[in-house]
Amino acid sequence: MMPFTMPSLIAVDWWALGAVIALSVGAMLLLVLEFVPAPPASNRGAFVTLLALLAAAGSVLEVRDARRSLFDGMFLHDGFTVFFTVLFCVIGAVAVLQSWDYVKRTRINHGEYYALLLSSTLGMVLMAASNDLITIFLGLELMSLALYVLVGFRRTRLDSSEAAMKYFLLGAFASGFLLYGIALLYGATGTTNLAKVAMFLADSPMIGNPMLIVGGLLLLVGFGFKVAAVPFHMWTPDAYEGAPTTVTGYMSAGAKAAGFAALLRVLLVAFPPLMSEWRPILSWIAALTMTVGNVTALLQTNVKRMLAYSSIAHAGYLLVAVVAGGLDGGSAALFYLAVYSFMNLGAFGVLALLGRGAEERVTIKDLAGLGFRSPMLGLAMTVFMLSLGGVPPTSGFMGKVYLFSVAVKAGLIPLVIVGVLNSVVSVFYYLRVTVAMYMQEPGAEPVEIAWAPSAAIAVVITLALTLWWGVQAQDLLTTAQRSILGLL
Amino acid sequence: MTEYVPVLLFLLVAIGFAGGTIGLSSLIVPRRRNAVKNSSYECGVEPVGDALQRFTVKFYLVAVLFILFDIEAVFLYPWAVTFRRLGLYGLIEMALFIVILFVGYVYLLRKRALEWD
Amino acid sequence: MMHDIPLAWMLALSATVFVIGVVGVLVRRNALVIFMSIELMLNAGNLAFVAFSRALGSLDGQVFVFFVMTVAAAEVAVGLAIIVNVFRLKETIYVDEINLLKG
Numbered sequence: 125m126m127p128f129t130m131p132s133l134i135a136v137d138w139w140a141l142g143a144v145i146a147l148s149v150g151a152m153l154l155l156v157l158e159f160v161p162a163p164p165a166s167n168r169g170a171f172v173t174l175l176a177l178l179a180a181a182g183s184v185l186e187v188r189d190a191r192r193s194l195f196d197g198m199f200l201h202d203g204f205t206v207f208f209t210v211l212f213c214v215i216g217a218v219a220v221l222q223s224w225d226y227v228k229r230t231r232i233n234h235g236e237y238y239a240l241l242l243s244s245t246l247g248m249v250l251m252a253a254s255n256d257l258i259t260i261f262l263g264l265e266l267m268s269l270a271l272y273v274l275v276g277f278r279r280t281r282l283d284s285s286e287a288a289m290k291y292f293l294l295g296a297f298a299s300g301f302l303l304y305g306i307a308l309l310y311g312a313t314g315t316t317n318l319a320k321v322a323m324f325l326a327d328s329p330m331i332g333n334p335m336l337i338v339g340g341l342l343l344l345v346g347f348g349f350k351v352a353a354v355p356f357h358m359w360t361p362d363a364y365e366g367a368p369t370t371v372t373g374y375m376s377a378g379a380k381a382a383g384f385a386a387l388l389r390v391l392l393v394a395f396p397p398l399m400s401e402w403r404p405i406l407s408w409i410a411a412l413t414m415t416v417g418n419v420t421a422l423l424q425t426n427v428k429r430m431l432a433y434s435s436i437a438h439a440g441y442l443l444v445a446v447v448a449g450g451l452d453g454g455s456a457a458l459f460y461l462a463v464y465s466f467m468n469l470g471a472f473g474v475l476a477l478l479g480r481g482a483e484e485r486v487t488i489k490d491l492a493g494l495g496f497r498s499p500m501l502g503l504a505m506t507v508f509m510l511s512l513g514g515v516p517p518t519s520g521f522m523g524k525v526y527l528f529s530v531a532v533k534a535g536l537i538p539l540v541i542v543g544v545l546n547s548v549v550s551v552f553y554y555l556r557v558t559v560a561m562y563m564q565e566p567g568a569e570p571v572e573i574a575w576a577p578s579a580a581i582a583v584v585i586t587l588a589l590t591l592w593w594g595v596q597a598q599d600l601l602t603t604a605q606r607s608i609l610g611l612l
Numbered sequence: 613m614t615e616y617v618p619v620l621l622f623l624l625v626a627i628g629f630a631g632g633t634i635g636l637s638s639l640i641v642p643r644r645r646n647a648v649k650n651s652s653y654e655c656g657v658e659p660v661g662d663a664l665q666r667f668t669v670k671f672y673l674v675a676v677l678f679i680l681f682d683i684e685a686v687f688l689y690p691w692a693v694t695f696r697r698l699g700l701y702g703l704i705e706m707a708l709f710i711v712i713l714f715v716g717y718v719y720l721l722r723k724r725a726l727e728w729d
Numbered sequence: 730m731m732h733d734i735p736l737a738w739m740l741a742l743s744a745t746v747f748v749i750g751v752v753g754v755l756v757r758r759n760a761l762v763i764f765m766s767i768e769l770m771l772n773a774g775n776l777a778f779v780a781f782s783r784a785l786g787s788l789d790g791q792v793f794v795f796f797v798m799t800v801a802a803a804e805v806a807v808g809l810a811i812i813v814n815v816f817r818l819k820e821t822i823y824v825d826e827i828n829l830l831k832g
Contacts, residue, residue: 258789258792258793258796261796261797261800262796262800265800265803265804269803269804269807272807272808272811273807273810273811276811276814279814280818281818282815282818282819282829283829283830285811285814285815285818285819286815286819286827286829286830287830288811288814288815289760289811289812289815289824289827290824290830292807292808292811293754293760293763293764293767293808293824296764296767296804296808297754297767297770299767299771299800299804300747300750300751300767300770300771300774301770303770303771303774303797304747304770304773304774304777306774306793307743307774307777307778307781307790307793308777310778310781310789310790310793311740311777311780311781311784311785314785314787315787315789316789316793361830362830362831365830366829366830
């Protein structure tokens with residue numbers, strides 16, 4: 125019998141695992157707390173969630189410079205993990221602030237809402253930290269399963285339930301592809317560990333093995349679904365429209381970032397030897413994703429749906445960075461993900477404030493005149509729209525400039541041309557929202573604005589980050605570059 | 613191969629017992645055919661309508677909860693097989709696993725998911 | 730001694746089951762049947778894992794199968810709950826008739 129050695133965890137490891145522990149303990153605590161009576165307007169769930177997220181982010185930041193490989197190399201603590209863990213925790217915290225009042229207004233203020241939010245954050249953290257296809261799959265499923273339920277959380281409404289069903293069926297379909305891809309890769313390489321896959325590929329004449337190619341393609345299909353890349357984007361508009369608005373914001377930022385985190389790690393750690401195979405495929409997907417996303421967004425009247433197509437388009441821009449690859453491409457992707465997350469969260473946060481009670485007023489018409497009725501909100505929404513469109517002096521502009529310049533350096537001129545043309549097209553529909561807010565008269569029944577202190581804080585945070593990174597991007601850029609270094 | 617002989621014997625006895633009792637009872641059973649005998653349920657309520665009808669969602673709940681808690685056994689078996697070799701570490705890990713499941717159990721108990729009425 | 734079944738046969742079976750699952754998802758319109766087809770895809774993956782695990786003489790594949798089974802059970806719990814909820818609101822689970830969201 126093989127001897128079994130007990131893994132010895134030193135202090136650094138406990139800090140590194142702190143995020144995972146804090147998030148899971150928080151989620152379980154919330155479930156148990158459900159049975160301690162509380163008034164219907166209680167903020168207990170939100171408090172506990174914020175605390176768990178803070179503890180998780182603080183714990184990994186405590187050892188941010190360490191590099192540790194835990195559990196037989198399944199879980200990696202490196203700059204990449206720290207970057208994404210902190211990103212997911214902040215996204216989660218902003219989502220909690222936005223949900224604080226929203227869940228009470230729409231009468232879905234259950235402890236389970238926050239427990240699921242923490243569970244899916246935990247899934248995202250695992251996806252970013254995994255160095256093994258098994259744990260990536262588990263993290264992805266944990267995130268997805270929690271999100272399926274969150275999307276259908278307004279369970280007395282048909283649109284929410286329908287969105288959940290569509291998201292679930294297509295998400296599970298994608299998981300099937302991903303799993304089969306992993307199975308084939310395991311068969312071809314004999315391991316699921318990303319580093320060992322890379323070692324196997326490096327000195328192997330098996331590069332042309334069809335099992336390897338098919339496995340890789342199925343893996344791409346699975347990730348393509350999760351990050352909403354064309355032609356695997358069909359679920360996105362329905363799921364985004366039907367979900368509670370705060371959940372839409374959370375998943376548009378978090379789930380996309382997590383999908384890209386896992387994709388980046390798999391491509392940059394395990395598959396550099398196959399670069400000539402996956403680069404052209406991803407280039408085509410990137411071009412298609414940008415174009416289909418932006419052109420379809422032009423036709424939308426529901427802002428949530430429009431932002432869903434816009435998020436598809438942004439997945440396209442991000443894929444350009446992934447295709448560029450290497451240190452530059454990777455750091456551009458990280459930079460853009462951080463920037464995109466907060467401008468998108470901000471936009472959905474503003475939408476979540478519109479409407480009385482459980483009604484949802486999110487068409488372009490509903491936004492008419494908002495700029496005069498609530499100057500602060502109008503200004504915030506304008507900044508988010510400009511940033512999403514890539515207009516200076518916002519963070520979206522910096523993100524696009526850096527991303528496209530990296531792509532030019534990598535020689536992807538055609539993709540950059542497609543990307544820049546698409547950015548120009550996208551400004552049209554983002555400006556439609558701004559035009560409605562400032563140049564149209566509100567309808568017969570102007571939409572009510574449900575201000576709440578926590579939501580205001582969320583708007584201020586997202587707005588500040590969007591503007592700050594627009595003028596002072598250097599810090600974030602250095603962090604992104606440092607974080608990606610560990611992968612290469 | 614000799615260690616499998618008892619298994620084979622058991623198999624034969626089991627098949628013989630099952631086949632024997634069914635065969636014997638079919639030989640000596642009294643046969644009286646009438647309308648009541650031929651209905652699907654000899655006693656109880658007359659069957660009415662289609663078999664494809666909706667039934668209470670509580671069955672679904674019980675079935676799903678069973679699956680979820682049944683799956684844990686999948687992880688307990690390999691652990692039980694190598695229990696001695698994994699030692700204290702394995703015991704702690706498994707205890708954590710069970711505690712997490714127990715939290716779920718407490719949750720659904722307090723949600724009255726296991727009460728039929 | 731049992732005769733060894735060649736790896737190719739097991740993979741052929743697994744691939745067949747996978748394709749049946751994919752086609753099922755694409756052509757059937759009943760949400761439950763679609764879901765069953767998805768489960769077929771997952772189980773095809775399991776079959777491939779076990780086959781490879783045996784061929785490679787490594788246990789990783791079998792361990793992976795345990796996790797996939799757990800994930801599949803969790804998916805059943807969440808998925809059926811969502812489908813039951815849609816049925817309660819709409820009295821149908823045919824995906825063609827559930828079309829509130831479009832555009």
